[in-house]
Amino acid sequence: MTASRQGAPGLTFSRLADIILPRLVIAPTALACLIGFYGFIAWTAWLSFTESRLMPRYEWAGVVQYIELFGNDRWWQSMQNLAVFGGLFIFVSLAIGLVMAVFLDQKIRGEGFLRTLYLYPMALSFIVTGTAWKWILNPGLGIEKMLHDWGYTQLTFDWIINPDFAIYTVVIAGVWQSSGFVMALFLAGLRGIDDSIIKAAQMDGASLPTIYTRIIIPSLRPVFLSVFMILAHIAVKSFDLVMALTGGGPGFATDLPSIFMYQHGFTRGQLGLGAASAMMMLFTATAVVMPLLYSELRRERRG
Structure with a gap:
């Protein structure tokens, strides 16, 4: 006791x-x-609701900064560039990453070496990636010069200095760096699928492409959601890659909201306008991600 x-x-x-x-x-x-x-x-x-310029001011000024922002042609150009860059970057990275993951899921010889090779670009910073691709795409140093040295003098690849194509060079560099990471996420999802499901489908006479398109890939829905959120986050906040690769040019051809926010908020003494653009970037990311999260949560509750 x-x-x-x-x-x-x-x-x-x-x-x-x-x-x-x-x-x-x-x-x-x-x-x-x-x-x-x-x-x-x-x-x-x-x-963003003040008239802050070089230094913060805390007196309420209403939505004057947002009115100025929405009337700024450069802001809308940067949003248009973000739509092109973000859409292509996410779609191409998803497609290439999924294809590479399916390829490695066949347990081929040298899988470890190939997986490391695909993942290597993700180990580099976006500054290094942008600088490297700037050299590669430079007409006087990279691909175009190599083609001319080989005798193909009629071929040109001057996208990086062409305002109509410069944004696609940012897509190329971004996809090169991120597709390996996407591959790793999809491969982890593929390796987590029960092999008995695949064997049962094979016994029923289903071909390998049918098994992947009808059974395996649809079961990767959570991985698709995670990958989409990560890539969308990278696209919206992309800054160092663009600055190292094109500097936002030529002109404003590769200008993005993050560059607009930085230059107006920190280098042009328009802190309030920069804050308003930063909040619009936050709202843009939220508008893209939240419906997907809500849909997934509803699906889990029903399931």
Whole structure:
């Protein structure tokens, strides 16, 4: 009887420690995220409703910055470029990554080497990728010069200096860097599928293409959602890749909202306008991602 009474306080203290200690450990990180992420989002949102210029001003000014933003032709040009770049970047990266994952899923010889080779570009920073592709696409140094040296003098590949095609060079560089990462995510999803399902389909006489198109790929819906969200996030915030590759030019042919926000908010003394463009980038990303998340959550609840 005495022993049980003595053990009770220790048991209670142990339970309290199990409850409190994890919270104490996580609290500094959670507080830093709360202030450094959501706090600065709120601060940026407030600045977008002020007339801040070189330095922040906190007097409420209404939606004057948004009116100025929507009347800015360069802003709409950057949004158009984002639509082209984002759409092609996401679609091509998904397609190439899925094809490479299906290829490696056949357990071919040298899979480890090929997987590392495909993933290698993701180990590079976007600055390195942009600089490398700037050299490759430079008409005086890269592909065009090589073709001319080989005798194909009639062939040209000057997209990087052509305003009508420059945005596609950003797509090429972005896809080159990200498709290997997409491949890794899809390959992980493919390896997580039960082999018995595939064997049962084969016993029923289904061909390999039918198995992939009717059974395996539809079951990768969660992976598709995750990959789409990651690629959309990369597309919306793309800055260093474009700055290293084209600098937003020629003219504003490869200008993106992130570059517009940086140049107006930090180099042209229009902090309020830059904050308004940053909030519009946030709203754009939210408008793309939230419907997909809502649809997936509804699907899980029904399932």
